[in-house]
Amino acid sequence: MQQPNRFVALNSYVNGGPINETHFSLRQGSLPQLKQGQVLLKTLVLSVDPYMRGCMTGLDTYFLPQFQLGKPIMSLGVAQIVESQNGNYSPGDLVQGFIDWSDYSIWSGATLVPGVGTLQTVDPGIGKLSHALGVFGLNGLTAFFGILGVARPRAGETMVLSGAAGGVGILAGQIARILGVRVIGLAGSEPKRKVLVDQLGFEAALDYRSEKLADELRALAPHGPDIYFDNVGGSLSQIVMSVMRRPGRVVECGQISTYDEAGGGWKVDIRPIHANGLRWESFTTAHFNEFTPAAIGQLSHWVRTGKIIPLETEHRGLEATPRAMVGILRGDNIGKMVVTVAGIE
């Protein structure tokens, strides 16, 4: 008899316009018998990330595969091995990788995203398991490489940071601050801005919806910010880039404000870049893969010594994943958005 297994599926693609919880459903599935080479995973924590919106458009996009309708959604997550037919993994092991939005899943080496199919061991001494997904996961690596590898700031420079209270934002800002950078965070709510300044030591935090944002930025950086670390894109970035001056640098990390556009977003009106003669650089963590151990080692040191506070927003229960997904695109989270599905056995 097959074991029952709940999973969360996407019901329909949404090309343009916001997603909401009705686009998802919690369904009842079942687990087949484990085959040679496979392992049975119990889902512990799931990561919810903005890029996933691009897997929900139904479009043949440039770099993201599409979720299969009616099948389990996949994301980065931490799981525990409860049964193993694979010599490399033992029951009880903690692992991370791309896993299903389900209570249990069978891993056989084939995953949604080519080249990232391997399950990696999670050190049980990590502290919080969710840190494997946040500060020591995709968010931490993105912030680390974005600042150290792309922005390469000098102490005393001024950096404007959009999506400052997001999973990458809080870390990019704190890393820049460690390096002596004046960090001006942009965030959409007063509680977020208070956290950025009071708890994380940002020099200032501004409301990205302010009609006077350009003037507020000019007041804080009269010669224009040296760096704009951009997680957001769209009309906000137009405003920030309009106050920058050559040779200001833009670090393009994400374009979350555009993902709901028909066609999937990622279009940039480059006129302020052209008019102001800016340098604009993109990256993904894949471009720095060889340096992942260096990044994680350094991030661990900073977390241990209290120089980085890895804030998180936690949802609980597999059924909360759609709410978390809708929420991250709406900016509900402060720090890393995770869903805790179950505890360690």
Next chain:
Amino acid sequence: MQQPNRFVALNSYVNGGPINETHFSLRQGSLPQLKQGQVLLKTLVLSVDPYMRGCMTGLDTYFLPQFQLGKPIMSLGVAQIVESQNGNYSPGDLVQGFIDWSDYSIWSGATLVPGVGTLQTVDPGIGKLSHALGVFGLNGLTAFFGILGVARPRAGETMVLSGAAGGVGILAGQIARILGVRVIGLAGSEPKRKVLVDQLGFEAALDYRSEKLADELRALAPHGPDIYFDNVGGSLSQIVMSVMRRPGRVVECGQISTYDEAGGGWKVDIRPIHANGLRWESFTTAHFNEFTPAAIGQLSHWVRTGKIIPLETEHRGLEATPRAMVGILRGDNIGKMVVTVAGIE
């Protein structure tokens, strides 16, 4: 009695879609009496440049003013002073600046483009007057600063150049070649490509419409081009950037292929930039204004010693300006597009 004076006007704005000659008309105007401080100019040569398409949309664009319907179009040009009520200029002087598309015009210091209102003296020993607009004008400065100030190539690097046979393209390619760069030009016709390779010494010239362009670029630059000097934008740039690899640099010089889009263009789909981790830098000559004498001095040396061949496509007669304008947006020209209106008195 007022002196009759022909001029070319824009009849209607075109927001999206190509312009054609019916959007222009040659009209009969008249010249008022010269006032104190003014000079009377006779138009000798007019420059036709792609940016002018942006002045024909009727939109409140980011950096371009709109031509006034029914009034003389303005562009960079060379003129001769035939009468002067201004102590700084004498009859017979050759000058350049923003002037009317008309046989004669009155200059009083007020021009279309703020900050560039001054008439500058043209050295009668320049050789061809049109060189003041091309190799020693906007095109030459754009190519010089784009290569020396933005691309900053090292000898042996590979540079892909779009719009390679255009006014900026032929110069950017030749300057890069002087610096030891392997230049791969993209151009739309066989005669253009032949000129680039046989006459200008480009390493290769490819048809930008080729369905195998990505493969052809990979064959010529197996590790991806180091530099992409982009005059064109749009889908062509998507292809070029898709074969580039971090830390490849894109020099954004112009986006001519997008200017006919509704809204005026300048939108870039940044997914290949993001996926490949590219550095993307824009500029205008205004960012290097302090170095204009250095640039013109060096360009003069290169032209004199035969290292740069300043190719031009010449139209004749004021009535030919609409044809030249439509033609430059269609890519009819090889090198600088100019309209010779009259000879020196």
